[in-house]
Amino acid sequence: MAAQRDYYEVLGVSRDAAPDVIKKAFKKLAIKFHPDRNPGDDAAVESFKEASQAYDVLSNEEKRARYNRFGHEGVRGAAGGGGGFQDVNDIFDVFGDLFEGFGFGGGKRRGGGRRPVQGESIKTRVSIDLLEAAKGCTKPVTFERQEHCETCAGSGAAPGTTPDKCDYCGGAGHVVQSQGFFRMQTSCPACRGEGSVVREKCGDCRGSGRKSISVTRDANIPAGVDTGMHLVLRGVGEPGQHGGPAGDVYVEVTVAEHPLFRREGLDLICDVPISYTQAALGADIEVPCLEGKTQHHVYPGTQPGEIVRIRGGGMPDPRGGRPGDLLLRIVLEVPKKINAEQEAVLRDLAKLEHAAVSPHRSSFFDKLKDWFVPDETD
Template identity: 50%
Template sequence: MPTQRCYYEVLGIERTASEGDIATAYRKLAIKYHPDKNPGDEEAIARFKECSEAFEVLHDSHKRSRYDQYGHAGVNGNGGAHFGDVGDIFSAFGDIFGDIFGGGGGGRRARAGRDVRCDVTLTLHEAAEGCSKTVEFQRHETCEDCKGSGAAAGSSRETCAYCAGHGRVIQSAGIVRVQTTCPACGGAGSKIKDPCRTCRGKGQRLRRVVTEVQIPAGVDDGMRVRISGEGEPSASGGPPGDCYCFISVLSHPLFERQGQHLVCRVPITYAQAALGCTLEVPTLNGRGEVKVPAGTQSGDVFRLGGRGMPDPRSHGLGDLLVQVTIEVPTKLSKEEQQLLRQLAELEHKHVAPQRKSFFKQLAEYFTASDESDKD
């Protein structure tokens, strides 16, 4: 199977491109590679299908979100773009090709309204357990004074003289007929003579919205939670957009998150590391215990299974990874100093195997160095 190119690369746009940028880029490519303009050119038809598949995903906010998060795997076989032939493209985008070539591909499809965003800040415990949060954002809603018409009371809309009420104008460029939105009325086919003073003829007003969102357990920093139908209303009578809540998780003084796992760094004494001990450690649910065996080295990690974070997409819990570090005291009592000096003397008489190996290598190094100087 051939490798699929990045849809943003196919359309020649940035990942931050707006809906208008996506549509503009697609129109240009559709004109360039349209089968009517390239009869018998299989390569042009293949490019035509490729850019149509890219547009089919990126112009849909839900599919685009899945594609941004998971790539082609997020849309292939799951509502993604699969066109068998050029006829399928014409059927899917009759309205778009009506814009470009002046053809009749059916009426313009009602598109969903734009999505909006808000930000949610969570503690690590809230992210682990899930919670309900009150969020605030702004969206446009129908103006109560003009009921969305944009016209002042007692006034009415007038037919646009520029496009004769069609909302579109047609321009010819060789064999290609390009049908574009009327610049005078913005595609409405009519104009407001006396606009509503409240909304200034827009038919909508920006409003502050306060609502609740359920945060699933296990969300991580940078994830998004969707509130369906809470976005901008559709200008063409379609469904409203959605609100996306962007998650930010505060850092924790004891735990560092690594995916589903939590890391806790715990200092221990030399005696605990050498002799072994049972170590009391913190967890998200209270206290836990870790058995530290004799001879533990600084940096060793001990695992507490199932004491980490849940995965919001599946069942199961991560682990708590306890990393111990041997802490060297900065102040010692006289008794501690005496005991450590006795220990140092014992270590000098009974050198550990690792130190024996090091001193042997050190002696060999100096011997070789001295012989080299004599030569």
């Protein structure tokens, strides 16, 4: 954590400044760094928090005295003291009165639970096949979402009735508790910050003001997407509260297995079976590719397990990089059955190669057995 600046320095006032001078100095800074005036400016938010923190301490006689004696250590742990404000909304909660008449939203945001809240995010899934993943596609995505109940217009109160003002907080939505020197403002526990309570509930939504509906949206799936990747549909999730924006929808993509291609990153691997004669003599064969099929020349003497790399024949890179390769893995296919003519030719070949083929091969297995049987003389 960076060293904390001196609070008098932050507000630009002398150590013996009068309370109204301190207040004036803070107002000036608060207007300058107000989040409504500096949207998206994190540095301004930090300055706003820093000034508020300084003002929180220096505007309170007790806290100021402790700060003068002990420095930041003396006011650590206080709301907005040494610990600092985590959230600008906490500042509005504590200093809301000060902001009234500034012409900013700050005063309105006072009141705990009624600040704008972004809606929740929703998770859903979509399944596509490998060719769709390779080309990119548009797919309808369906998910459940809460919407305002039309019967009660989202109020939760039965038609013809209106929600009553909350007795507990008098409709403010927040309650103030005193703890020692500090005022703590919290959301009203009775109405959860709404400021109102529903006595007669709407029958259609049972008082929630919302109901679940099924929504379908088209998702644009970029080319090259892989299983486990997420797409985000912005602003179509759960509706926000008190004017806050709607949440997002996260779509998890599953790419179905393909009968011919196995994917490894951006590369596609495909087993290509060829026969002994094709491997030995060479051949022109047809191989599958994403576009359908292509011709490939197998050189004489091709070995089983050999990998033929076709550059750029794999998946496109969803991040715009170089596409993957198509890797053809040569698999030697041995026929399970052969006819008499084939057998005769193969036996001739075996003779040429001086290979010990069946039935002679049984003697080899006999020898193997002898090898493993324990010596009887033991």
